[in-house]
Amino acid sequence: MSLRERVTRKEDLARYLDQDQKFDKTLGSSDLIAMGVGAVIGTGIFILPGTVAAVHSGPAIVLSFVIAALVCSTAAMCYAEFSSALPIAGSAYSFGNVIFGEGVGWFLGWSLILEYMLAVAAVSTGFASYFNSFIAGFGLQIPHFLNGPFDPSHGTYFNIVAFLIVWVIYLLLSRGVSTSMKINNLMVVIKIAIIILFLLVGIFYIKPTNWTPFAPFGTKGVFTGASLVFFAYLGFDSVSAAAAEVKQPEKNMPRGIIGTLVVCTLLYILVSVVLTGMVKYTKLNVGNPVAFALQLAHQNWFAGVISIGAMLGMFTMMVSMIYSSSRLIYSIGRDGLFPAFLGKINEKTHMPSHSMLGVTIIISLTGSMLSLDQLTNLVNIGTLMAFTFVSAGIIPLRRRKDIPNEGGFKVPFYPVLPIISVLLCIFMLTQLSGETWLMFLVWLAIGIVIYFSYGIKHSQLNHQK
Template sequence: MSLLEKMRRRESLENYIDADQRLVKSMSARDLIALGIGAVIGTGIFILPGTVAATKSGPAIILSFVIAAAVCGLAAMCYAEFSSALPIAGSAYSYGNVVYGQFIGWLLGWALVLEYMLSVAAVSTGWAAYFNALLAGFNIHLPHALTGAFDPAHGTYINLVAVLVVLFVAWLLSHGMKTSTHVQNLMVVIKIAIILIFVVVGLFYVKPANWHPFYPYKGGVLAGASAVFFAFLGFDVVAASAAEVKNPKRNMPIGIIGTLIVASILYVAVSIVLTGIVSYKRLNVADPVAFALQAVGQNWGAGLVSLGALAGMFTMMLAMIYSSSRLVYAIGRDGLLPKWLGNVDNKNGNPTASLTTVTIIIAVMGGLVPLEQLTNLVNIGTLIAFTFVSFGVIPLRRRQDIDHTTGFRVPWYPVLPIISGLACMVLLFRLPLETWIASIIWFSLGLLIYFTYGIHHSKLLTETN
């Protein structure tokens, strides 16, 4: 078999389904929506509607969110079809292996490893900052050396709270999805309740005059849509759970599309009320929601927003650590990374080895590494996966060995998958040059690992030789 034939060899769906039987099917459609909302709705809902309105779109930020949700919805439908037809762990990595071949699958998996782990590490530092501020309100202060990344010149050596919260989330996940799902659902309810309290209370202080002019910036609606598109990223983590879902053909599409619908409603509602309470010109601040409540004499707003931010970031970490552990499990299952990463604990049906590995990496990154300059890499990894999944619906439909008679199907095929893929490519090329340079370095490392280890230990290739 030539090198090119090895790279293009595709995995069978039956093999993946057989391997994933070791995972426990415990999640419902409601659990999936909670997981998705946990990943999508974080601190951004308390910040983006204000800052983007002030700098790009004005009150028309409402339309910006609608447009961004519509574009993101195209990719969501493509993910829904894949997860319905291929109810397996690994999300875009496994989809790539089935429809494109092992090499493309590896590249998608490598992109998602970057997205999931880096995003959790970045969020853990944000959670630590909010938590330390909360402690300071009670006059409790951690030693300065334990409050930041390793930077002896500025007196910090480790972000202790960031490490501890990652370890706590991993501990929850180690007890199986049933336990962590209960915590996830509770935190999502708290987060949504806080958002709804702001919307309901804020409605009493809305002044329609603040919505005029509605379009203060030329081209502001599309500029705003580009800026807030990334607020919807995260629904793809729902796809990673397909092997642990009851009745995946029904529940996976509900979970993915339901997540996007709920998130869109919440973002639009916050945008309407926020820009109605105070003029958009005043919202270019670090905490626009809290600022708006304080502007109308509701000073409890700052504490409410802090609590909502903590809940939001916690659910994001839980969803992303869960997804990254399942992704690494899937790659280890296939032998492209050490096979022990694909082991499943017989006691609770949990991929303990992969969960432990990603926890250690994320804790080290969150506790020791400054991440501010790397967060754009999360976006490029996500958009690459979105692009291949969108176009991948076309070869997926052509597969005679995969059942398409039941489950979700993208409407207006093949037009919508093509439009979705092209839209993701447009956003990819809007990312800054330094992001592309950093991603080239990351993918070069991935190619090195694949050609020196993965291709020689691949279960798919070794079993067919």
């Protein structure tokens, strides 16, 4: 078999379905929406509507969020069809293996590792900052040497809060999907309640004159704003990683993915409307625009509530992403491209215990010891790569007669909408910096070395006729 034939070998869907039967199918559409909202709505909802409005969009930031949501919705529908037709663990990685072949599948899996793990590591450090500010209000503080990445010149050696929060989430998820999702759902409800509370408080301080002029930077400003807030929606794709643990995936997966996008869009728009109505957009280019608006309204008591909302936002995001990461690593181990023990499911807990432990160790050490400021843009490029291939994959998926999707979700306006989604994703990729592309190419080179030195030799496809 030639190298080209080995790289383009396609996985058998039946084998995936058989392997993933060991998971408990306990999740419904409401669990998936909570998981998605948990991943998408973080601290950004308290920051982006203000900073982007101040510099680029003005009150027309509302339109920027709508445009960004429409762009995301094209990819979301493609994910919904794939999750409906292929209810398997591993998200875009597994979809790529079945439709394009092992080489593309590995590339997508390696890109998603970057997205999921780096995102959680970065957010864990953000959580630590908010937590430190929160306890400072009670006169407490973490020792300086345990309050930052390894940087002896500045007296910091380890970020203990970033480390511990990842292990708290590991312990939560280890209790089982059903229990952990109940707790996650509760936290998402509280987070949304805090956002709604801001809306209810803020609506009494709206001055309609603040919405004039509505689009001070013109159409260009609206579209520039859309390109920036587009990344606020990333994370909904993590829902597809749960496909193997969902009841009636052909119905619940599309509801979970598309429902996530609808709920998040509504929340972003409402916060944008109230925030730009409370304060003139020119004053919102600050690090904490929501808290700033409440201070101007003499509602200082609400600052602590916003901090709790921000921490809950980051916590639920980390829950969703660590969950998705563990399913991704399990899927790669299941296929032999990572050591086989990572692809094992604990028969007692019905959880991929080894992959979840491995993910937790890597993320907790990365977040607690490394400075991630220059690396977070890699999250965006990894996500957009997956979006591009999943969108393009709808066309060969429809041609596969051995993968029926009777009664499941199908992307409307086929094949126009998937092609539009591909083009939009490519456009967004061109907006990323040259530095981001360079770092991604380094990451890709590492992945190629691992695949050709280990993965291709140990692949389960070698044992199939």
